Amino acid sequence: MVPRPRLLGLGDWSADGWDYRAEHYEFVTAPPVARSPVLRHPADLPDAWWQGLHQALEHLALVRTGRQVVREQYIRCRVPEFTGVAPGEITWATAHGDLHWANLTGPALTLLDWEGWGTAPLGYDAAHLYLHSLPVPDVAGRVREEFAHVLDTPAGRIGELTACTEILQAAPRVPFYADLADKVRQRLGRL
Template sequence: MTLSAHTTRAVDLRVEPVDEVLDRVERSLQTRLNRDTVVRKRRSIGVRTDRDTWVRIERRGLDRIGVQGGDGTASAEALRGIAKPAWLVGVAWREESVMWRADETELLLGAPVSSAVVAEDPQLSEEWWAALNASLDALTAQHTNRIATPDTETLTQELVTRTINSVFPGVDTVVVEWRPAHADFNWANITAPVFCVFDWEDWGMAPRGLDAANLWGASLAVPALADRVRSERRGDLESRDGKLMTLFVAAKILGLYADPDDPRLGAAWETAERVVKGLRTG
């Protein structure tokens, strides 16, 4: 079965046959893909090439692309002062209501820290934290017309309000500061022992503190690590918009589709309640 989407059914690339897709990418990029190195995620595939580069292949519905064109990794090449692999070349094609895109980049300087949500302290160096801060500071100081698309959903004021109020009704959710963000900043998309951030397909303008809040939320199963994230990114997370992004991330953890076995639930509630109280009395 080919993955050309005549249907709108959900597709999980972790289980679908993808040989035809890999064959097409090899022909388009004129390289050989090492099938033994394939890394599958729900909507993307990563694989090493025979010229010691990395290719990321993504499947995204046209309704999830919008005016930005789905070229996040390529457009991120214009960003400066950020530790990330250089973009080399890309190719895209359409199949019915779906766009496929393959981007070739340099190899990462290290391995991903963990899965998206960390389960144990990764024991990161002071140099690592300094590099993270330098990259996030450099990112937020730049300019773009792109709008962030976390989970492929365009990040608007309406989305912020709907997400937060679904769990924390009555909070004033008006965002004041919009800054460039990676928008999928979690432990699966950053490396160690050398800091590097990759998978830039969703980057764009977002409320201040989104990246810090995402990393905090992904760290809650390890309280000391979550505290370290909040300490390192205190300026963002203690701003009004950073508090809103803390609630935005917490609402995703605690909302309608919350996993009752998620070890982050208690810490997310505790922090969120404190933030809500501060916003209402501040």
């Protein structure tokens, strides 16, 4: 239901007051859609790819877990600080947590990089993919159109505000987010 590499094994351990987990997944030969999280070139993906992504995110959203992608305290504190908007009631769903173009293969869809999955505001994954698409307006428009049913809702707006906040907060230390920050600010002006 969710196209992802098969988990082959994992190991948990504690050291120096920290808990660690190592996950071993099968090797995926399909290339990512982009080498960077931020899309810099057109992505000509078939309709079946988009349908598969819809299905994957819909199935994932229904998974029950105690894992968290982002904490409510972060949203309540940081979203107003970076966006000027106080979030209302948050609708939670299970998310991949790091959905961007370097974590998606194409033209056959596989979702990569699963260490951060858990609950997040509804629309969080779609918002992340949209924001990472902003340098390529045609693809950003396609993402927006494909996920309008989530993003264009009050609940989805909180997911998008959260994704904007994370990018803006990371921009001073992550070069590809620094390059994306102005486009995210422009998006916030319309949001």
